[in-house]
Amino acid sequence: MNECAAARVVRVGVDLSKRVYQVHAVDRSGEVVFAKPMSPERFLAWCADLPVGCLVATEACGGAHHIARRMLAMGLDARLIAAHFVAPYRLAGKSGKNDANDAAAICEAASRPHMHFVPVKTTERQGQVALHRLREGYKEERSACINRIRGLLTEFGLVFPKRPETLRRVLIEVLEDGSNELPGLVRLALERAHAHWVELDAQLAWCDQQIDVHVRTDVRAKKALQLQGIGPITASAIIAGVGDFTQFRNARQFGAWLGLVPSQNSSGGKVSLGGITKRGDDYLRTLLIQGAKAAVMTANKRTDRLSRWLLQLKARAGWQKATVALANKNARVLWTIMTHGTTFDADYLPQIPAARQPKPPAAQLA
Template identity: 55%
Template sequence: MDTIARIGVDLAKNVIQIHAVDAADRVVTRRAIARNRLLSWFANLNPCLVAMEACSAAHYWARKLRALGHEVRLIPPQFVAPYRKGGARVKNDARDAEAICEAAGRPNMRFVPVKSPTQQSVLVLHRMRTGYVEERTALINRLRGLLAEFGLFFPQRINQLHKYFVDSVEDASNELAGPAREALMRAWEKWHALDEEIAWFDRKIAEHANQDIEAKRCMEMCGIGPLTASATVATLVDAHQFRNGRQLAAWIGIVPKQNSSGGRQRLGRITKQGNDYLRTLLVLGARSAIAAAARRDDRLSRWILQLQARIGYQKTLVAIANKHARILWAILVKGEKFDPSHAPARPRPTAGA
């Protein structure tokens, strides 16, 4: 076998496709390997560049291959698709592995840093909590719909439904029959069980945020609580991968979508193309920042109040989330404490300007 310089790996549950090329980009081998034989196959190779899509189990395989001495790069799937021969109409594992190998050889390709087991373990807490929150929301919506069939209507707030649910179900004057009352009370118990699970995850996430040095610095910002700080630190392997705060904001998906051409800039809605979990947390945190701005007198709070008066509440939420993302980048990269009265230094005009 010729010397392999670069390998594209298309991951799967059981059978993994390999596409390897040499230094001159000539194909050395194309083959499918069973999952339990993958590491032994790579162990017999000289160290080379291995590329994979940043998908399920990619970080695990990346850590294992790095331990064997290989250089591993993870590529976002959307950056691989343009290199697939045949485009979206012709897709199979061999074409995917070839496209991954080709994309990894581009000089300006962007890669995803490999997460450590500790970071992924923290993200397990966040993802499990998110699943329980979605399950609780679905249960509450189901209960609202079922009760409305019997003329029982409640305000939209969850605490209002929680307050009057039992009394409404046990009220003998409504049309609910016995089996329906039993079923609804079982759902009530399920609701309480979900609340307890979510509270447990909240405590564990808060413990992580209070023990992590970087997360504690992030929580000094108004509008950044344990949930957002913990998720930020666990998601961003290295904030230095972004050249500036705007790149981080773009990665999260809270920058305007561009449709510019001919020197004319056209900006639309936010892209929403990045990390939806962090974006949601930052927007929710922006609500807290707006609520607290009226009680504060620092430079950032005055900017929030002026912005809200000029462009309205909803747009201000997105602007604050964008601002918070940029500040988080500065905190993580520079290692500084948050200063709400910080004023950026402006460049001095040159002589004769």
């Protein structure tokens, strides 16, 4: 593309892959100036010729934050869009999905005035998120290893309770017990599986140490840790995953972004609410709900106003709904704390606006 054509470009949509980037560039009137696949190296060189402030949009996928940081360093306006916001702008629909159509859809979606963009993560924030992803992987791998050991022992009539601590305690004794029918090869295999289990425990312990360091050194994570139902892992994940809380207009929008609000199927003025939407980051939502469950189950041990409300809600609606309600409340409180600089108070009593306060009887007015 020559310099004259590059100067006309005002918006670019890029469909990323490992080896080929599909580019779709338009001018101010929306006319296509350039549409072509290119290698990542050639794409970066091509971006150097774009005018400063040119909007370059891509889907929020693997490697997108790295590319966005490179674009920002060049003086370009890098934007990331969630994939489910791009799909409606693909003119060919589901049956016409290819790289060229995706790049055109990204370019069109980026032009919408009310489009929600994904904030570009810094390398530090992305490093913290990567640590949490590794920890989740180690946790899943450990569960698989334990289930594998348990399944192999069951094949030889050795059945134990489901708790990992119980299996860990008896496994060495079972391997050394010559009276059972375990073959020698299986004993060796189970010894290696047990060693793998121990290694995974060590990896998880290291991840937990790094998360504790993050929470101790981050002021916002310390604030998040004060809430009931939020521990070090949740506090670290929230701060690393969200970053700037001011990107949300209010606390309700933050709760909706996490998928903690009821889904709707309303029409004709009739409101019909269902289960929570489960949108947004599954990991953050799961941590908030798991922590809220622990807080709900131990609410009877506390006397603060929030715990009394939880007990009443649990008795009225059940512990499941109480858990989700507390997770949503924690999300809203987090937004308020992070944007207004306040601290958490379990006995906080909100002030009722004057317009909503009950009017005194007429006799008192006289």
